[in-house]
Amino acid sequence: MVGLATVFGAGGGTSSYAEAEAADVIVMWGSNARNAHPIYFHHVLQAVRRGAKLFVVDPRRSETAQFADRWLGLEVGTDIALSNTIAREIITAGLAHADFIRNATTGFEEYAASVEGWTLERGSEVTGVPADAIRELAHAYAGATAAQLCWTLGITEHHNGVDNVLSLCNLALLTGQVGRYGAGLSPLRGQNNVQGGGDMGALPNKLPGFQDVEDDVARAKFEAEWATTIPATDGWHLTEMFDAMERGDLRSLLVVGENPAQSEADVSRAVDLLGGLDHLVVLDIHRTKTAELADVVLPGSASWCESDGTVTNSERRVQRVRKALDPPGAARDDIDILLDLATRLGHDWPYDTHEDVWNELRRLSPMHAGMSWDRLESLGGIQWPCYSDDTLEPPFLHGRLWAADPADRGRPAPFSSVTHVPPAEPITDEFPMRLTTGRRLDSYNTGVQSGGYRSPTRLGETIDISPADARSLELTDGEFVRVTSPRGSVEAPVRIDRGLRAGLVFMTFHFPDEIDVNQLTIDATDPKSGTAEFKAAAVRIEKLP
Template sequence: MFGAGGGTSSYQEIEETDVILLWGSNARDTHPIFFHHLLVGVHAGARLFVIDPRRTSSAQWADAWLGLDVGSDIALASTMAREIIHSGLHNRAFIERATEGFRDYAASVEPFTLEEGERLTGVPAEAIREAAHAFARADRAMICWTLGITEHHNAVDNVLALINLGLLTGHVGRYGSGLNPLRGQNNVQGGGDMGAIPNKLPGFQDIERDVEARAHFEAAWGVPLDPHRGWHLTQMFEGMERGELRTLYVIGENPAASEADVRRARRLLGGLDFLVVQDIFMTQTAEMADIVFPSSASWCESEGTVTNSERRVQRVRRALDPPSDARDDMWILTELARRLGHDWGAPTAEEVWDELRSLSPMHRGMSYRRLEELGGLQWPCPDEQHPGSLFLHGRLWLEPREGPPAPFSVVEHRPPFEALDAEFPIRLTTGRRLESYNTGVQSGRFRSPLHKGGAICLSPEDAERLLLEDAEIVRVSSRRGTVEAPVRIDPGLRSGLAFMTFHFPGEVDTNVLTIDATDPRSGTAEFKAAAIRIEKIVRRASDGSAKVGEPAPALGR
C-alpha cells in the first residue's frame, strides 16, 4: 500500500477500534486467531459489517451482513464512497493534506447512487447507507479483507477501491484505523518482503526504478542483476503456453491442484522440458516432476523466520529431525548453487538473515537476539533501538506531511468475467474451510471430525428447486469441465449461489470448474466467480447406470 505491501495495522488495534468492515473474508474460518482479536473488539463495542456473498460464520457475527452479488465489490465501495461524500462525511482535512486525486475519484463515483448500488450489488440501499455512515462517522475504523477481494479478474482494482475508502475517511495511518489484507499463508508476507515479487528486491526495493538499491545488492552479491521485472505465476503459465518457459523449479507449491482451470495447468506443466519440485510430500505436482527434492518442513525441521499479516517477523525453529532423505531448503539451494559452480558456503539461517538485514533497511533492526527476546518485531524496524512499527503511514498525519501524498485511484466496476446465462445459470464461488488448507497436502493428514470431504454447497432454496437432497451426488459443469460432487445444503447461501472448496482434489477436483481469468497486474485468477450448472444424476434401479437429468432451470439472480 503506497509502496510497501503489508497490512497497515496490528492485531491489537482491532481490539480497540470502533467499526470493522470485514470484506471478502471469512476470517472466522480462515484466520481463526485473528478473529479472536476481532471479537475482543466486538465485545468491547465495535460494530462489525461483513461484506460477503455468503452469510459465512464470520457474517453471522455481524451487526449487518451485506450479501453482495459476487464481483460487485467495486460497485459497493463506490456507492459507499458517493454516499459518504454526499453526506459530507468525508475527511476533508485529511484528503487535503495527505492525498491526491480526490477530485477525479469523486467524479468517478458520482454515478453510484444508493439505488444504482442496490441494482448492481443486490444489497438494499438502506444497508449500504448504514455501512457507509457507520464507517465514515467512526472515530476509528478498519477494513480487513482476503481472497474475496483478490481472487478476481480485477483484484488490484478491488484493493484500490478499499484503499480509496480508507483515504476518503482518513481511516489509515492512525492507531485503531487501517487497511489490512489478511495473509493466507504463514509466510506469504515474508515471501513478498524478501522480494518474491516480479519487480521487487527484498524490502520492497524496486529492481527497475531504484538504481541505488540495485547497486547495493550487486555489490553485496558480486554479480550484476537483471534490471527488468520477472514474471508472476500467471505470466509463467502464459510463457509455457507460448513455449517460452521450458523449465520450472517449484518450491512448496502444488499448482497441479491449486490453479484455476487446473486441466490447462496440468497440460502446461506436463509439456515442460524439465520440472523440478521441492516439497515435503509427493504432491500432485511432484508426481509430474522430473526431479523431486524432498525437503525438510521449513516450520519445524529447520531454522529461520516468517512474517505474518501484521508485518511481524518471528522465528521458526527446528523441533524435529527431518526424515532421512529430506534436506533443509537452504542446504538444497546452496548445494544446487555449488553444483552449478557457485560456492555459497554453508551459511546458517542467522547468517542469511543478517545479510538480508544489511540490504533491507526495513529489517535492519531485527537481530535474531531481538526477535527472540521480543517475540518478533514488526517492520519497518530500521535500527536496533527501534521498537518496531505497530502501524504504517503515520507520516500522512504529520504536520507537515512526510513523503508523497497517498493517491486516490479511479477504478471501474467490472462484473465477473463469466456472466451467468441459461446454460450456466448458477454462480460458483470457491473458498476455504476452518479445518482444511488449500489442496490438503498438510491438512488432509489429521483425523478431524470436521473433515467432511469435497462437496457442492447449495442454498436450501436451490436444493429444493432442483429436487436435490443432502449428500446426493450431482454433476457440476462449467465451460471448462465437469465434476461429480455430493450436495451439501448450506443455509448460509442465497438462491443462485453455490460454494465449493478445493481442499480435496482427489475427491472433487473443483479447479476443473474455475476460470483462469486473471488480473494482469497481480496474476491472480478469478477463483471466486465461475458460471456453472448442476444436473441431477438419475440412477436407474435396474442396471445402476447413470443418466443425467434435464439441465437445471435458470435461476436468475
C-alpha cells in the same frame, strides 16, 4: 500487495492485530476470518465484546457473518460497485474527512466524479445489497473513531483483484481511517509466509525489502553483495510463467513447496504445461501431484518444525521458526538443498548458518536492518519496518500522512478511480449459477497439510447450495450432482446451506484428489497481480440419473 503498494508505497497491512481491539467499527470484506483466520478473528471479537460494530461483506452469510451486526450479501464480483456506492454516500452525506483529503491525498476530485453515478439505488440494484445496509455501513465507517477494514481472498481472487483493493483503499483515504492507532487496512494473508515471501523479494518486480528491480541504485547494492548481475527488468509472475510455458519461452522450472498441478485455476491446462517442460524439479515435503510430474524430486523439510528461519505474518511481524524435529529419511533442510544446488550451478554461497542468510538480508533491506536474531528472540518477533538495532516503529504504518508539517508527510496517497467490471464469466442460460470458492475451518488449500489429521468436522468436498435452489432442483442433502462449467465437470454431493442465497453455489478446493474443483474455475487473471478469478465461475447443476 500491489494495491497497497500503489497507494501507500508499501505492500503490507497498515495495522497490527491488537489494533482491531481498539476499533469501534470493523468491516470484514470478502473475508471469512472466523474460518480462515480464526485467531485474528479473536482480536476482532474482543472489540465486538466491548461493543464495536461488525460489518461483514460477503456473498455468503458466512460463519464470520454470524457474528456481525450487519451482513451485506453482495453479488459475487460487485465489490467495486459497492465500494463506490459507499464512497458516494459518504461524500454526499458530508462525512468525508476534508482535512485528511486535503493534506494527505491526491486525485480526490477525479475520484469523487467517478463515483458520482453510484447512488444508493443504483448500488443496491447492481450489488443486491439493500440500500439501507449500504448507508448504514457508510455512515458507521465514516463516523467511527477508529475503523478497521479487513479483506482476504474474496477481494483479491478476482480478475480485477487489484482494483478491488484500490477501491477499499479509497474508502480509507476518504474518511481518514488509516495511519492512526486502531484505524487501518488489514489484508489477511492466506498462507503462512505470503508476506514473508514478498518481504524476501519473491515477487517478479521486487528485490528483498520491496526494493524495485528497476531501481538502479538498489540493484547495484545487491549486485555488489552477491557479486553477480541482476536483470534490470521485471520477471514473470506465476500466471505469466504458464503463458511463457505455453509460448515455449519457459522450459525449466524449480517448484518449491507449491502444488500448481492442483492449485491453479483451470488445472487441466496447468498439468499439460507442466508435463510439457524440458525439466521440472520439485522441492517439497510431500509427493504432490506436481512432484509426480517432476524429473527430479528433492525431499525438503517442513519449514515450521524441521528447520530454522523466519516468517512474516499479516501484521508484518517477522517471527522465528525453529527446528523441533529431524526431517525423516533423506530429507534435508531446504537451505542446504539450495546451497548444494548453487554449488552445482557454479556459485559458492557464503552461508554457514541460517542466521548468516538473515544477516545478509539485514545488510541489504533497510526495513529489516534492526532485526537481529537476538532481538527477534527477546521481543517475540518484530514488525517491519525496523531500521536500527535500538528502535522500534509504531505498530501501524503511514502515520506520516497525519503529520502537521507537510514536509513530514511524504508522498501523498493517491485516490484511484476504479470502474466496476462484472466477473469475466457471465451467468448464462447454459451456466445459470455463480460458483464461488473458499476454505473451511479445518482444511487448508489443496489438503496436502491438512489431510493428515482426523478432523471431526471434515465434510469432504461438497457443492453447497441455497435451500431455494435445492427445492427448485429437487435436490436433497448428500445427493451427488454434476457440476459443469465451460471448462470441465465434476460430481459432488449436495450440502444445503442456509447461508447461501439463490443462484450462488460454493465449493472448496481442499480435496482435489477426490473432486477436482479447479476443473471448473476460470483462469481469467488480474493483469496487475497475476491472481486468478477463483471466486467467480459460471456453472450449471444437474441431477444425476
